[in-house]
Every structure is written in C-alpha cells, then in structure tokens.
Amino acid sequence: AAAMTQAGGGPLHSSMNFLSEAFAMGAFPYVFLYIIMVYFFSYFWTTVQFNPEDMSKQLRDHGSFIPGLRPGPRTAEYLEAVMERITYVGAGFLSIIAIVPMIVNRNLNIDFGVAQFLGGTGLLIVVSVGLDFVQRIEANLLMRNYAGFLGGNEKGKGPKIREIDALTRAASLVCECLDLVRDAATEGVRTDDLDAVAGHHLVSRGATSLFKGYTQGDTPPFPADTCISVNDEVVHGIPSNRALKNGDLLCVDVGLKLDGWCGDSATAIVVGGADANPAAAKLIEQTREIIDLAVSRMKPGVRWSDIGRELEDRTEAMGVGLVTEYVGHGIGRELHEPPKAPCYWSGFGGDDFTLSEGMVLSIEPMLTLGRGPITGWLVGRAGLPAFRMPVQLDPKDGWTVRTADGSFACHEERMVAVTATGARVLASPGGASGGAER
Numbered sequence: 001a002a003a004m005t006q007a008g009g010g011p012l013h014s015s016m017n018f019l020s021e022a023f024a025m026g027a028f029p030y031v032f033l034y035i036i037m038v039y040f041f042s043y044f045w046t047t048v049q050f051n052p053e054d055m056s057k058q059l060r061d062h063g064s065f066i067p068g069l070r071p072g073p074r075t076a077e078y079l080e081a082v083m084e085r086i087t088y089v090g091a092g093f094l095s096i097i098a099i100v101p102m103i104v105n106r107n108l109n110i111d112f113g114v115a116q117f118l119g120g121t122g123l124l125i126v127v128s129v130g131l132d133f134v135q136r137i138e139a140n141l142l143m144r145n146y147a148g149f150l151g152g153n154e155k156g157k158g159p160k161i162r163e164i165d166a167l168t169r170a171a172s173l174v175c176e177c178l179d180l181v182r183d184a185a186t187e188g189v190r191t192d193d194l195d196a197v198a199g200h201h202l203v204s205r206g207a208t209s210l211f212k213g214y215t216q217g218d219t220p221p222f223p224a225d226t227c228i229s230v231n232d233e234v235v236h237g238i239p240s241n242r243a244l245k246n247g248d249l250l251c252v253d254v255g256l257k258l259d260g261w262c263g264d265s266a267t268a269i270v271v272g273g274a275d276a277n278p279a280a281a282k283l284i285e286q287t288r289e290i291i292d293l294a295v296s297r298m299k300p301g302v303r304w305s306d307i308g309r310e311l312e313d314r315t316e317a318m319g320v321g322l323v324t325e326y327v328g329h330g331i332g333r334e335l336h337e338p339p340k341a342p343c344y345w346s347g348f349g350g351d352d353f354t355l356s357e358g359m360v361l362s363i364e365p366m367l368t369l370g371r372g373p374i375t376g377w378l379v380g381r382a383g384l385p386a387f388r389m390p391v392q393l394d395p396k397d398g399w400t401v402r403t404a405d406g407s408f409a410c411h412e413e414r415m416v417a418v419t420a421t422g423a424r425v426l427a428s429p430g431g432a433s434g435g436a437e438r
Contacts, residue, residue, distance in 0.1 A: 031102060035095045042091035052079040075346075163261065164417050164426070167332065167360055170207075170256065170263030171415045171427035177201050177254045178267045178429040181226070185271055187246045191228045194252070195239035199225035202256045210255035210262060210335045219398045227253035227266075229400070234323050234366055234391055234409040236399040246272030249280040251411040255335055262335050264362050266413035267429040280408055283367055286318050287410040290343055290365040295416055298355055298423035305352045308345035315344070315367065321389030323366035323409065324348070326401070331362045331415060359418040360426070370407030 056076040177198040184197050202209060202225065209225040222238070229237030229251040230244070237251070244250065253266035274281035290311055297307045315322050322344055330337035339353040343365040368389040389407070394400035403409050415426040 031099050034099060034102075038095045038098060039088075039091045042087050042094065046083055046087045050083055052076040052083065055079055164358075164360070166259060166261040167263070167415065167417070168426045170258040170261045171265060172263075173202060173205055173207055173258055174254045174256060174263040174265045174415075175427045175429045176205075177226070177256075178252055178265060181228075181252045181254075182267065182269050182429065185244060185250055185252075185269060187244055187271060189244050190240070191230065191237075191242050191244070192224070192239040194228060195224045195226045198252070198254055202254070205258070207256040207258040207263075210257055210264070211253075222399060225254075227251075229253075229409070229411065231408050232403045232406045234368070234401045234403060235326055235411050236401050238397055238399055244271045247277040247280070248272075249277065249283070249408045249410060251409070253411065253413065257335075260333060262331050262333065263415065263427075264331055264335060264413065265415060265427070265429070266364060266411050268410045268412055279369060280410070283320065283369055283408060283410045284412070286315075286320060287365050287367045287412045290315060290367070291363050291412055291414050294343065294363050294365075295414075295423050295425060298361075298416060298418055299421060300355055300357050300418060302355045303352055304339070304341055304355065305345050308342055308348065311365070312344040312346060315365075318367075321368035321371040321403075321407070323368060323389050323391055323401075323403075325391055326364075326366060328361055328363045328413075331360055355418050355423075357418055357420050361416050361418075362413055363416050364411065364413035366409060366411045368403050368407050368409045370403055370405040 053076045056073075056079060180197050180201055181194045184194055199209060199212075211222050211227060212225050214222045222236075224239045226239060227236050228239045229235055230242065231249050233251070235251070235253065248271040249268060250271055251266060251268045253264075255262065255264040257263075268284045268287065270277045270280045270284070293314055294307055294311055297310060312322070324342065324344055324347055327348070327350075328341035328343065330339055330341070339361075340348075340350040341361045341363060342348045342350070343363065370389055389409075390404040391401050392404050394402060414428060416423050417426055
C-alpha cells in the first residue's frame, strides 16, 4: 500500500511542484497571467462605467460636442472606438506598474516589501491622481455649462438694437454691387475686371471698401475691394487676371461702410447659366435654402444652437459638405461683431446665445460638393464620416481658402435683422431690400 501511495503521489507531486515554480511571483507564466487579468478588469471596468450612447446624448443635451462629428450614433461610435484604444494603452501602463516590483525583487534581490512600493503603492497613486484629475475636469465643465444659465452670458447676448434703416441702406448698396458683378460675369471676363466694377460703384455712392487693406493676424493686407472665389475656392479669393469659363462657379463677397454702418453680403452664380454646370447650380440653390431656413427660425428668445443643429441636419440630408472653419457674425458699426453664428453646431467652439430684437447677423453658409472623412489611429483607417469639409489656405497669397479635395464650393451671405416677431433679410441680390418679415 505504501508503494502504491508513493507511486500514485509521484506525478501529482511533480505537477504541483511545476505549477508552484511556474506561477511563482515574478515567473513568466505568473507575470503573463497577471497582465491578462489587468487587461480583463480594465476593459470590464470601462464597460461597466462608460456608456458611449448615454455620453453622446448628454453631450448633445448640454450643447457640447466633438469637433468634426455630429451628435448621435456617430459620436457614440467615435467615443467607443477612442475608449477602447485608451483602455488598451492604459491597461498596458498599469500592467507595467504592477509587474515592476516582481521583476525588481526577482532579478535584483531587493526585499519585496521595498520593491512593492514601486508597484502597488505606485498604482494607487496613479489611479488616485487620475481620478482626481477627471473630477476636476468634470467640475470645470459643469461650471462652464451652468455659467450661461445662472449668471447670464454677456458675450452671448450679441449687439444691442441697431439703426436698422442705416444698415439696410448699406446692405442694399452691397447688393447693387453684387448685381453689377453678376451681370458682368461672362466667359472671358477677368476677375480683377469684376472687382473694378464693384469697387467703382461703391466709391461712386460714397462708401468705402471694408476688404481692401484688411488684415487678419499676420496676413498681408487684402489687395482688392471684393473677394472673388472660383470653383474650389471657398472664400477670400483674390481677384486676378484669371479669365472666367462657362461652367465656373463664381462666389462674390462685398463688404463696405456707408455713413458709418457696415454692409456685408455674398452671392454665387454659374458662369454661362445653370445649364453650363447643373451640379454647381443645385449647390447654389441648396446654400440659399440653408439661409432661408435660418431666417425662418430666427425670432427673439430662440437659442442659436437650436438653429445651428437644424441647419446642420438639413445640410446632412442634402448629402453635401459644410465648411466649418468660417462662420457668420454680428454686424453693425464694425464688420465683425459678436456673436459668432455658425450654420451648424457640432464642433463649434464658441458660445451659444439667445436671439433678441434688434440684433443683426450676417448668415453665411459655405457648402461643398465634396465631403471629408476623419482618419487616424484613434478611429481606425476606415474612420467615421465627418460632417465638415476640410479646407486649406493658399500659402502663396495667404488669403485664398480652398477645399482640400478640390471639390466646388458655394458661399452665400445675407444680413438678417431680428424683429419683434421674427426676422427679415435687409437686402438680397436681385433688388430685394427690406424683405418681408418671416
């Protein structure tokens, strides 16, 4: 019996010795299993504590955003993808902290009680500091959110009541210039000739150009009275000896000051008529539709974020791109006054504001035939569809803004006054002035 017991216990004893040695603290199997468990519990904690759909909803409800992404499923997918990768990197970092004392104890013969300070204690410090950092960020975000609700946001109130009649005269003169340029824009005409037409007219009416000599940051002074952008040029195109061709998409922006008040509007045309480029003609119609929608929603008490979201949804439904780097603005004695008025809301980094009677805004959507994706390690090579169209600045002149993919762009702009019951366009190309209230 003793022989049988010894014979039977031999393999079991050997197996236990093998497991004991293999999974001794600091041994490779032990460390490998430890790392797997760190990763498992890291992903488990993230799954339990983090719900991308709820966070996406909270972002939208509080007027927050992720630049370049629309609220909803796309934001949720983006958050989930980012958290997966952050968890992966974070778990690796925690694993390193956890196994350092084992390696030090095993290879340097340092007492484990001392070496453990590098691991367990260090892990607690890292986690506690990380949690405290997150709590501080959340507290700051909360205070930023409620600042506009509790104490009011002076920057969001926009300009005071304006002399609407004076602004209407300035807007009407701008539209006269736009009409003259539109009539002169035929095949073979140079864009600097069109600039001369507008410049001569505004000077003859006693106005001064707001664009000529204008600087922004370290840009050179703008050299012309008008911004004339062709095809893939979004805004701020400099008039030159470029000759127009039938089918070109021409966008003209005029800014002037008349009797101390500013006027700023833009319009687009297809050289040779709509039949010369049906896609461009449709893009012009869609851009004007965005302006019409904005005007129809504007009235005292409405928050701009609500309008921006609706404009964004309409643009998305059209299947076109939207340039988000440039936005509308207040206008009065100065060309660019607060508040900023984007024709979207996702990704806007400025303040929200509430419309009030007497405010005058320049509404200027910029739509493109192309759309741009977000790519990168955080969201994968396929990426998530972006709402915005990326643009690039021409390094040669420091002004001309083009679509990144070379697609055609359309820029329309109208001056809109908020009235007691709605809003009205002060003037439109084609002769409409002091349009009907909506």
